[in-house]
Amino acid sequence: MQSDELILPTVADVESAAQRIADHAYYTPMLESPLLNRQLGGRLLVKAEVVQRTGSFKFRGAYNKISRLTDTERAASVVAFSSGNHAQGVAHASQLQGVPATIVMPADAPNIKLTNTRAYGANVVTYNRNNEDREKIGRDIADRTGAALIKPFDDPDIIAGQGTVGLEIVEQLAERGLRPDAVVGPVGGGGLIAGMGLGLDSRETGIPLFGVEPEEFDDTRRSLLSGRRESNPPGRQSICDALLAESPGEATFALNRSRLEDCLVVSDGDAQTAMAAAFTHFKIVVEPGGAVALAAVLSGRISCQDRCVVVVASGGNVDPQTFTASMDSVDWSAPPLATT
Amino acid sequence: MQSDELILPTVADVESAAQRIADHAYYTPMLESPLLNRQLGGRLLVKAEVVQRTGSFKFRGAYNKISRLTDTERAASVVAFSSGNHAQGVAHASQLQGVPATIVMPADAPNIKLTNTRAYGANVVTYNRNNEDREKIGRDIADRTGAALIKPFDDPDIIAGQGTVGLEIVEQLAERGLRPDAVVGPVGGGGLIAGMGLGLDSRETGIPLFGVEPEEFDDTRRSLLSGRRESNPPGRQSICDALLAESPGEATFALNRSRLEDCLVVSDGDAQTAMAAAFTHFKIVVEPGGAVALAAVLSGRISCQDRCVVVVASGGNVDPQTFTASMDSVDWSAPPLATT
Numbered sequence: 169m170q171s172d173e174l175i176l177p178t179v180a181d182v183e184s185a186a187q188r189i190a191d192h193a194y195y196t197p198m199l200e201s202p203l204l205n206r207q208l209g210g211r212l213l214v215k216a217e218v219v220q221r222t223g224s225f226k227f228r229g230a231y232n233k234i235s236r237l238t239d240t241e242r243a244a245s246v247v248a249f250s251s252g253n254h255a256q257g258v259a260h261a262s263q264l265q266g267v268p269a270t271i272v273m274p275a276d277a278p279n280i281k282l283t284n285t286r287a288y289g290a291n292v293v294t295y296n297r298n299n300e301d302r303e304k305i306g307r308d309i310a311d312r313t314g315a316a317l318i319k320p321f322d323d324p325d326i327i328a329g330q331g332t333v334g335l336e337i338v339e340q341l342a343e344r345g346l347r348p349d350a351v352v353g354p355v356g357g358g359g360l361i362a363g364m365g366l367g368l369d370s371r372e373t374g375i376p377l378f379g380v381e382p383e384e385f386d387d388t389r390r391s392l393l394s395g396r397r398e399s400n401p402p403g404r405q406s407i408c409d410a411l412l413a414e415s416p417g418e419a420t421f422a423l424n425r426s427r428l429e430d431c432l433v434v435s436d437g438d439a440q441t442a443m444a445a446a447f448t449h450f451k452i453v454v455e456p457g458g459a460v461a462l463a464a465v466l467s468g469r470i471s472c473q474d475r476c477v478v479v480v481a482s483g484g485n486v487d488p489q490t491f492t493a494s495m496d497s498v499d500w501s502a503p504p505l506a507t508t
Numbered sequence: 509m510q511s512d513e514l515i516l517p518t519v520a521d522v523e524s525a526a527q528r529i530a531d532h533a534y535y536t537p538m539l540e541s542p543l544l545n546r547q548l549g550g551r552l553l554v555k556a557e558v559v560q561r562t563g564s565f566k567f568r569g570a571y572n573k574i575s576r577l578t579d580t581e582r583a584a585s586v587v588a589f590s591s592g593n594h595a596q597g598v599a600h601a602s603q604l605q606g607v608p609a610t611i612v613m614p615a616d617a618p619n620i621k622l623t624n625t626r627a628y629g630a631n632v633v634t635y636n637r638n639n640e641d642r643e644k645i646g647r648d649i650a651d652r653t654g655a656a657l658i659k660p661f662d663d664p665d666i667i668a669g670q671g672t673v674g675l676e677i678v679e680q681l682a683e684r685g686l687r688p689d690a691v692v693g694p695v696g697g698g699g700l701i702a703g704m705g706l707g708l709d710s711r712e713t714g715i716p717l718f719g720v721e722p723e724e725f726d727d728t729r730r731s732l733l734s735g736r737r738e739s740n741p742p743g744r745q746s747i748c749d750a751l752l753a754e755s756p757g758e759a760t761f762a763l764n765r766s767r768l769e770d771c772l773v774v775s776d777g778d779a780q781t782a783m784a785a786a787f788t789h790f791k792i793v794v795e796p797g798g799a800v801a802l803a804a805v806l807s808g809r810i811s812c813q814d815r816c817v818v819v820v821a822s823g824g825n826v827d828p829q830t831f832t833a834s835m836d837s838v839d840w841s842a843p844p845l846a847t848t
Binding site: 194196197199200202203206216218219221222223260280283284286287288444447448450451452453454484488491492495496500506507508 | 534536537539540542543546556558559561562563600620623624626627628784787788790791792793794824828831832835836840846847848
């Protein structure tokens with residue numbers, strides 16, 4: 169359903185967001201591995217959003233959005249629904265700005281995400297992912313309490329905030345004298361990749377941008393093909409808990425259909441291999457959903473040969489059991505994990 | 509045995525080293541966790557040398573040293589003995605400067621360290637840690653081939669290179685408007701901490717500096733107490749494979765005895781808890797020996813209450829089996845791992 173008055177953020181909105189969050193969000197590092205570069209025959213750079221406040225890029229959009237609320241809205245509190253990274257982002261951004269927050273989260277979210285969201289001072293309400301509607305629960309709370317609803321992706325201020333990742337990428341590449349042949353990011357609802365497209369365009373247009381989805385949750389890929397917002401059938405599973413949005417957002421799809429080169433899919437196994445590669449080559453902890461962009465390169469879907477490719481490692485909030493199970497599941501004797 | 513002509517590096521040597529390595533070593537990030545800060549009641553910053561080239565700070569000293577060799581020396585190749593991080597640092601720094609390298613490593617070094625040292629193009633010679641003398645093997649190779657011996661810590665150029673970690677720490681703190689109440693780093697042979705003392709003094713003197721050793725390898729702590737270089741008895745074990753030097757170096761001890769506030773010890777279990785805290789709070793992979801400074805804070809030996817403390821996470825070269833065993837060994841229900 170297309171709204172008559174769809175508001176899309178612009179490059180200027182991303183630039184304003186960058187100034188708004190500058191003293192609060194971390195400017196995250198861009199990492200590189202000489203050994204992995206040699207294996208790939210090119211140059212792979214990892215934008216490490218895992219070391220962002222709250223362990224994912226979601227803090228950027230949440231802080232930007234909450235800082236733009238009116239005083240009346242801030243006094244009334246905020247509410248959000250989220251699988252966990254947006255939850256933490258909103259909880260921490262609210263706390264820093266003195267705004268009470270209620271977060272609606274699936275009861276089966278990773279423990280680290282539930283625990284930390286509470287630790288950032290939010291009131292957490294859980295629901296059953298299979299038979300309850302999180303959007304309805306969130307809206308009911310908003311209606312009842314007057315709280316402002318902080319959507320996870322389909323909001324211009326959220327998209328603009330996430331877009332600061334793209335802005336930093338082109339700044340960091342310029343410092344190194346590099347121009348990327350491809351930039352790759354994960355796609356759940358599409359907020360990060362939509363914002364990144366704007367952020368990349370802040371310096372020069374035309375850098376090829378690719379999205380990556382878990383193979384059972386390829387709604388954006390199918391939407392790009394059909395030209396309309398497709399949904400994922402219910403009942404599917406993936407370890408990429410951060411990327412299980414049901415369908416693209418209205419604003420995110422409008423941006424992504426005009427900016428994305430392509431949207432690719434990777435398997436859960438590909439994501440686990442990428443988590444292991446991040447462990448051994450980059451020394452960072454990446455959650456399954458945060459590893460899909462790296463997985464797209466390591467599985468050969470996006471070539472790095474004689475090219476410079478940037479991937480976003482978007483989050484690192486993974487329970488130790490899930491992490492160690494991933495480490496145990498991969499083949500350490502084969503590239504990209506074995507270096508000789 | 510004190511040499512008559514002991515040459516000690518100075519603050520100026522660290523500053524020169526910083527210029528020499530600037531285009532080659534990475535300027536590593538300083539990380540922070542709002543949730544952990546709240547638990548500690550203060551501000552803890554982690555200098556993440558795990559994302560340095562070759563996965564540890566050792567690249568800094570190795571690159572500095574090799575760049576100062578004469579053309580004749582560089583043509584003849586270099587040789588080094590190392591438990592693994594210096595090995596990789598020398599192998600990669602040699603490769604980048606076109607110098608052939610032979611590295612003498614214990615046969616029981618972590619697989620990642622052996623594999624990567626070979627992957628950086630070095631010729632690796634293994635020895636038995638329990639009954640062979642690595643220094644003698646290294647010197648024999650040097651005598652036979654004319655190769656320059658690149659010592660792991662007891663060398664002014666190595667110490668000056670490692671000291672750039674301290675230089676970056678004070679620069680990064682100044683950017684944040686902070687002055688640390690304590691800076692804490694690991695101690696094997698003492699090269700990093702000795703260099704850090706010089707690097708810290710580049711801006712202002714008097715920042716308290718603490719070393720940390722594994723409890724079975726507390727040669728520097730005992731040497732500071734006795735006033736002479738003590739050795740560790742043979743046959744001891746620790747998972748902190750990077751910190752098993754037999755005794756302090758001549759130059760490193762001379763610097764450390766005049767600059768270190770204290771040298772503390774932590775257990776292997778403390779190091780494993782710190783590895784888990786680095787995983788969950790900072791999203792970085794830290795090897796056991798690289799985690800001892802963080803362990804000193806998390807175990808309460810160095811207080812962070814109402815203070816600003818910087819710890820160096822010095823390396824991340826750990827085999828997945830060792831890492832997952834550490835994750836499995838800790839109590840995730842208690843602070844600092846549980847946040848609520």
